[in-house]
Amino acid sequence: MPELPEVETIVRQLAPLVEGRRIEQVEIQDPRWSRPLAPAELEDALRGRRVERLARRGKYILWHLEGDVHLAQHLRMTGSVLANPEPDPAHARVRMQFGARGRATASSGAGSAPAARRVRLVIDDPRRFGTGELLLGSDALAEFLDARLGLEPFDEGFTAEHLREALRGRRAPVKAVLLDQRSIAGVGNIYADEALFRAGIHPLRETGKLTRTQAERLREGIVASLEAGIDARGASIDDFKDIDGVKGSFQNRFLVHLRAGEPCPVCGGTIRKIVVAGRGTYVCEACQPRPRRRVRRPGARPGGRPPRPRAAR
Numbered sequence: 001m002p003e004l005p006e007v008e009t010i011v012r013q014l015a016p017l018v019e020g021r022r023i024e025q026v027e028i029q030d031p032r033w034s035r036p037l038a039p040a041e042l043e044d045a046l047r048g049r050r051v052e053r054l055a056r057r058g059k060y061i062l063w064h065l066e067g068d069v070h071l072a073q074h075l076r077m078t079g080s081v082l083a084n085p086e087p088d089p090a091h092a093r094v095r096m097q098f099g100a101r102g103r104a105t106a107s108s109g110a111g112s113a114p115a116a117r118r119v120r121l122v123i124d125d126p127r128r129f130g131t132g133e134l135l136l137g138s139d140a141l142a143e144f145l146d147a148r149l150g151l152e153p154f155d156e157g158f159t160a161e162h163l164r165e166a167l168r169g170r171r172a173p174v175k176a177v178l179l180d181q182r183s184i185a186g187v188g189n190i191y192a193d194e195a196l197f198r199a200g201i202h203p204l205r206e207t208g209k210l211t212r213t214q215a216e217r218l219r220e221g222i223v224a225s226l227e228a229g230i231d232a233r234g235a236s237i238d239d240f241k242d243i244d245g246v247k248g249s250f251q252n253r254f255l256v257h258l259r260a261g262e263p264c265p266v267c268g269g270t271i272r273k274i275v276v277a278g279r280g281t282y283v284c285e286a287c288q289p290r291p292r293r294r295v296r297r298p299g300a301r302p303g304g305r306p307p308r309p310r311a312a313r
């Protein structure tokens with residue numbers, strides 16, 4: 001599943017291609033993509049509008065269109081966006097055609113070479129979980145995003161303090177909380193493992209018990225692993241490809257993810273695979289010490305009330 005670095009890779013490629021162009025034609029072949037709107041309703045809302053800006057928030061591609069109309073696109077499991085694919089991909093769900101950039105106006109001087117070529121995009125999605133949701137007005141967009149997404153790792157506000165605040169009181173294992181988009185946006189299974197390894201924190205550690213130092217190390221680990229992913233143009237362990245159909249290379253640079261049985265790049269110990277929050281999780285238990293089990297010793301609670309006699313229960 002594409003995570004923040006994979007979506008960022010797509011947005012960086014796509015923005016210069018579509019910004020300033022008008023959506024001339026859009027065909028939605030899969031009603032699941034446009035739900036709750038019918039394909040024709042969403043097509044009508046998009047057709048003819050100029051793309052003002054393309055952006056990313058969490059794992060969403062945000063299409064900011066003229067007239068304060070926004071499309072929040074999510075690739076989910078197997079979605080990809082392909083530019084001018086030849087031939088058409090096998091599982092095309094949405095096709096978009098963009099006009100030439102800019103209008104021929106009196107002010108356009110001889111030096112401004114118009115990008116005359118039309119652009120065609122195809123959203124390919126074998127498993128059909130991808131979506132495109134229409135939001136009318138920036139308030140509706142903000143409400144939509146705020147309800148689904150927490151801290152954005154590359155925002156200035158993503159400090160150790162804010163992270164600690166977001167994690168406070170959470171009893172779930174830290175990896176489960178990292179996967180929760182409402183806590184931190186954009187981190188999925190790959191980057192959660194990599195971030196926790198960089199931070200030296202075991203994925204099973206209780207989230208609310210992280211120390212100030214651990215929160216700082218976790219913040220650094222999240223940012224560093226996401227940056228490494230973007231530098232490698234994403235990870236392609238299953239279907240991810242960029243808009244030219246090219247795979248990313250971050251899978252060759254994983255520190256622990258998918259490396260069970262291999263030596264830890266830091267200590268040489270063996271990387272293990274465990275299951276946390278139902279997900280395959282990779283860990284070096286020398287660098288990321290397993291949290292100690294709480295041992296119940298009746299009568300040994302310092303300062304506590306004496307334990308109730310067992311027979312009374």
Ligand SMILES: [Zn+2]
Nearest residue numbers: 264267284287
């Ligand atoms: Zn190690």
